[in-house]
Amino acid sequence: MLLDINSILILLGIGLFAGVVNTLAGGGSLVTLPVLILFLGLDEATANGTNRLMVISAALVASYGYRSKKILTHPYGLYFGIVATFGAIIGARIAIDIDGDTFKRFLAIIMITVGVIIVFRSKSIASLDLPERLTGKYLIGGLVGFFFIGIYGGFLQAGVGIVIMLLLTQLNRMNLLRTNSVKAFSVFFYSIAAVAIFALDGKILWMVGLWMVLGSIVGAWLSSRWSVKKGDKVIRITLLIMVSYMAVKLWLDTF
Numbered sequence: 732m733l734l735d736i737n738s739i740l741i742l743l744g745i746g747l748f749a750g751v752v753n754t755l756a757g758g759g760s761l762v763t764l765p766v767l768i769l770f771l772g773l774d775e776a777t778a779n780g781t782n783r784l785m786v787i788s789a790a791l792v793a794s795y796g797y798r799s800k801k802i803l804t805h806p807y808g809l810y811f812g813i814v815a816t817f818g819a820i821i822g823a824r825i826a827i828d829i830d831g832d833t834f835k836r837f838l839a840i841i842m843i844t845v846g847v848i849i850v851f852r853s854k855s856i857a858s859l860d861l862p863e864r865l866t867g868k869y870l871i872g873g874l875v876g877f878f879f880i881g882i883y884g885g886f887l888q889a890g891v892g893i894v895i896m897l898l899l900t901q902l903n904r905m906n907l908l909r910t911n912s913v914k915a916f917s918v919f920f921y922s923i924a925a926v927a928i929f930a931l932d933g934k935i936l937w938m939v940g941l942w943m944v945l946g947s948i949v950g951a952w953l954s955s956r957w958s959v960k961k962g963d964k965v966i967r968i969t970l971l972i973m974v975s976y977m978a979v980k981l982w983l984d985t986f
Contacts, residue, residue: 738771739942746943750950752970753789758849760889761842765977775834776827777936780929784940785947786888787926790919797912807865808913811877812920818881819921823928826886832985839978845890846974850967861904873903885925
């Protein structure tokens with residue numbers, strides 16, 4: 732795909748916005764995926780695959796950041812990452828094979844649902860300061876949960892971080908720092924498999940994805956230093972408005 736200056740600016744722009752959204756609220760893929768489909772004309776599977784470059788790079792940077800601060804995930808991040816990988820392979824294959832209009836309708840529904848959750852969820856997602864539960868039935872529950880998370884992550888990815896945080900804080904009682912560290916590592920781990928599946932099927936446009944990655948790095952850097960009061964609330968509301976508009980457009984585009 733030959734990119735003109737307007738396309739590059741769009742990719743940088745949505746990458747930057749996604750970087751800000753992911754840092755302050757979560758759900759950047761809710762914006763990037765429909766833009767790739769609706770405004771850049773990518774088919775659904777290629778948009779989905781290309782978007783993974785931004786996902787995997789963000790997860791890698793976050794995982795390295797937590798590790799550098801000695802917030803380690805071993806061995807549970809590896810356990811969860813491995814079972815999620817098996818799920819991601821299944822999910823990615825479904826995403827490649829599914830009918831385009833069906834994917835658009837599914838994406839539209841997920842966009843509205845996750846957008847509302849992001850806007851109205853409480854920030855206090857972590858459980859009380861209780862001992863972690865990472866043995867026996869709780870470990871098995873976590874592994875089963877991550878297998879299904881992997882299927883969804885391989886299929887779409889948007890909003891998967893919210894599900895991971897709920898699982899780890901409520902079932903396994905991890906504190907928020909450990910939860911975010913495990914989340915980053917496991918997403919990076921299973922995203923390797925998802926990217927490989929999409930790439931082998933020729934469903935990744937590497938230069939398109941790399942421009943988005945560059946924009947998201949800038950967005951994450953800027954938002955991490957953004958101290959405007961209630962800035963995250965503004966971002967959440969803006970996200971919901973954009974997501975609602977594009978979800979309706981996606982749905983109507985299937986008729």
